[in-house]
Amino acid sequence: MRLTLALVMLLPVLLFAGMYYKSSLLLQANSLLELLFSGVWKPMSGKFGFYPFIISSLWVTVVALLLAAPVCLLTTIHLTQYARRWVLRVMHPVIDILAGIPSVIYGVFGILVVVPAIANYIGPAFGKDISGYSILAGAMVLAIMIIPFILNILIEIFKNIPDELAEASLALGATKWQTIKLVLMKKALPGIIAAFGLGMSRAFGETIAVLMVVGNVTRVPTGIFQPGYPLPALIANNYGEMLSIPLYDSALMLAALILFVVVLLFNFASRLIIIQSEKRVA
Amino acid sequence: MKLKLKNGEEGFFRVLMFFSTTIIVVALLMIIISILYKGLPVLSWAMISQVPAGGFYFGREGGILNAIVGSLYLAGGATLLATIIGLPLALYINVHLVCHRRLVNGIRFVLDLLWGIPSIVYGAFGFALMSYFGIRVSLLAGIITVTLFIVPIMVRAMDEALKVVPRGLLETSLSLGSTRAETAYRVFFRQCLPGLSTAVLLSFGRAIGDAASILFTAGFTDYIPTSLSQPTATLPLAIFFQLSSPIPQVQQRAYASAVVLVFIILVVSILARIMSNRYQKHKINF
Numbered sequence: 037m038r039l040t041l042a043l044v045m046l047l048p049v050l051l052f053a054g055m056y057y058k059s060s061l062l063l064q065a066n067s068l069l070e071l072l073f074s075g076v077w078k079p080m081s082g083k084f085g086f087y088p089f090i091i092s093s094l095w096v097t098v099v100a101l102l103l104a105a106p107v108c109l110l111t112t113i114h115l116t117q118y119a120r121r122w123v124l125r126v127m128h129p130v131i132d133i134l135a136g137i138p139s140v141i142y143g144v145f146g147i148l149v150v151v152p153a154i155a156n157y158i159g160p161a162f163g164k165d166i167s168g169y170s171i172l173a174g175a176m177v178l179a180i181m182i183i184p185f186i187l188n189i190l191i192e193i194f195k196n197i198p199d200e201l202a203e204a205s206l207a208l209g210a211t212k213w214q215t216i217k218l219v220l221m222k223k224a225l226p227g228i229i230a231a232f233g234l235g236m237s238r239a240f241g242e243t244i245a246v247l248m249v250v251g252n253v254t255r256v257p258t259g260i261f262q263p264g265y266p267l268p269a270l271i272a273n274n275y276g277e278m279l280s281i282p283l284y285d286s287a288l289m290l291a292a293l294i295l296f297v298v299v300l301l302f303n304f305a306s307r308l309i310i311i312q313s314e315k316r317v318a
Numbered sequence: 319m320k321l322k323l324k325n326g327e328e329g330f331f332r333v334l335m336f337f338s339t340t341i342i343v344v345a346l347l348m349i350i351i352s353i354l355y356k357g358l359p360v361l362s363w364a365m366i367s368q369v370p371a372g373g374f375y376f377g378r379e380g381g382i383l384n385a386i387v388g389s390l391y392l393a394g395g396a397t398l399l400a401t402i403i404g405l406p407l408a409l410y411i412n413v414h415l416v417c418h419r420r421l422v423n424g425i426r427f428v429l430d431l432l433w434g435i436p437s438i439v440y441g442a443f444g445f446a447l448m449s450y451f452g453i454r455v456s457l458l459a460g461i462i463t464v465t466l467f468i469v470p471i472m473v474r475a476m477d478e479a480l481k482v483v484p485r486g487l488l489e490t491s492l493s494l495g496s497t498r499a500e501t502a503y504r505v506f507f508r509q510c511l512p513g514l515s516t517a518v519l520l521s522f523g524r525a526i527g528d529a530a531s532i533l534f535t536a537g538f539t540d541y542i543p544t545s546l547s548q549p550t551a552t553l554p555l556a557i558f559f560q561l562s563s564p565i566p567q568v569q570q571r572a573y574a575s576a577v578v579l580v581f582i583i584l585v586v587s588i589l590a591r592i593m594s595n596r597y598q599k600h601k602i603n604f
Contacts, residue, residue, distance in 0.1 A: 037410040040403045054446045107338040114335035138527025140554040144576045145349045180345050213328035241436020243530035268438045275534045292442035303434035
């Protein structure tokens with residue numbers, strides 16, 4: 037029992053050590069800052085600039101969150117404050133199933149529905165003639181993927197708010213909507229931010245679904261209709277061929293390490309906020 | 319007038335709320351319908367009962383049995399291994415360490431962090447491990463990687479089930495003279511069997527659906543693996559590879575494979591739901 041505990045507790049350290057060890061080869065040759073902010077990606081001549089991939093990742097993640105956040109928040113308020121029983125009985129399995137669908141299925145859905153929709157309707161509506169494989173496609177697929185994840189956390193947070201708060205507000209003559217807007221939202225705010233943070237880190241690391249619809253062009257994207265090439269897609273796409281070049285291998289490990297550190301920090305901050313706000317309620 | 323405006327705002331937002339809830343349901347329906355619509359017409363008995371024959375990837379005969387069986391082996395092996403690691407850990411937290419609240423909270427925190435780490439990172443780490451120990455792409459390497467990836471998920475899910483056991487049960491069991499280990503494996507295990515089996519099934523669902531972690535560790539092959547050291551095909555990767563083929567017939571097969579995967583996932587999640595209501599024979603109701 038203690039052995040398993042030690043094993044699992046050591047896992048994050050092992051993860052970091054393993055990837056750092058593998059990427060140290062590249063870090064010896066180049067400084068980290070140089071690698072992060074250089075835009076030149078030419079593995080064959082030993083140039084590894086992660087800038088286009090990091091920017092792509094940011095674009096996809098932020099747009100996905102912008103799409104998912106309002107839907108999640110509104111649905112949470114609906115489900116926790118207004119919804120009838122039968123709505124809840126329908127929505128719980130819906131959220132569960134949505135959360136359980138594998139990412140490759142989301143990718144297939146993206147290719148079948150989202151990409152054509154962007155190419156035929158959304159793109160032309162903005163006067164663009166595009167293939168549909170774009171940052172926007174990646175972000176839309178991601179948004180659907182992180183909605184159940186964020187929703188579960190948000191519902192939990194809203195349920196944890198003591199009823200007395202709402203009762204006091206209602207007793208003072210506030211309407212139900214005023215209570216929600218001014219009392220509950222205020223109380224839940226740290227939790228909401230944390231839930232979005234967790235959603236963002238989930239989106240940041242998602243691989244296959246994004247890889248399938250985002251276009252994978254090594255260039256710094258400047259708009260949502262352009263193709264992008266996020267970090268996880270970079271790792272997944274190039275693994276087969278990099279074996280022959282040690283530096284390339286090292287560069288992809290560094291990409292994984294960057295992902296790991298970013299996601300870990302985001303998770304760490306968000307979880308801390310949630311724990312803090314739970315403490316205050318209790 | 320002011321009152322009306324207030325109601326107007328609430329009304330406006332209620333319409334928005336209704337819409338956003340509907341969007342979620344519509345999204346799920348669209349995913350399932352679009353995949354069934356494209357995949358069902360292509361799905362045939364031959365596809366799920368044969369391994370790829372010659373020229374399969376040019377649209378000729380064969381099926382995806384290799385991927386189906388490979389996925390079941392991989393997810394089954396990983397779930398088994400994860401249960402061996404995860405069950406003692408979850409029990410240990412809730413029985414042995416129950417008095418050390420801070421420590422338990424710390425462990426939960428680390429598990430939550432691990433849960434949030436993307437599967438591609440586990441995949442890269444698994445690959446690094448493999449090259450360090452000199453293992454080739456194989457079923458075993460895939461199982462180990464996926465195990466690392468699902469252990470935190472499983473332990474947290476088991477923990478949620480064990481957490482709600484009343485303290486009285488622990489105290490009663492200890493006062494009757496049983497050791498902590500007996501309390502864990504005889505009392506808590508039985509009491510929470512439904513929740514624990516749900517956790518196992520949930521992890522199985524995660525394991526069978528993930529593609530990023532096995533991309534470089536499990537490999538891909540046209541045959542059903544007969545030993546742990548052989549590479550194995552998996553459903554998610556079969557879908558992914560077939561879909562990136564330029565040949566329409568092969569792409570069609572990707573949709574059919576997607577139907578198979580969705581079917582497995584749905585069966586597992588329905589089983590998990592049934593499980594959580596079953597196996598209550600040994601449960602003590604408070």
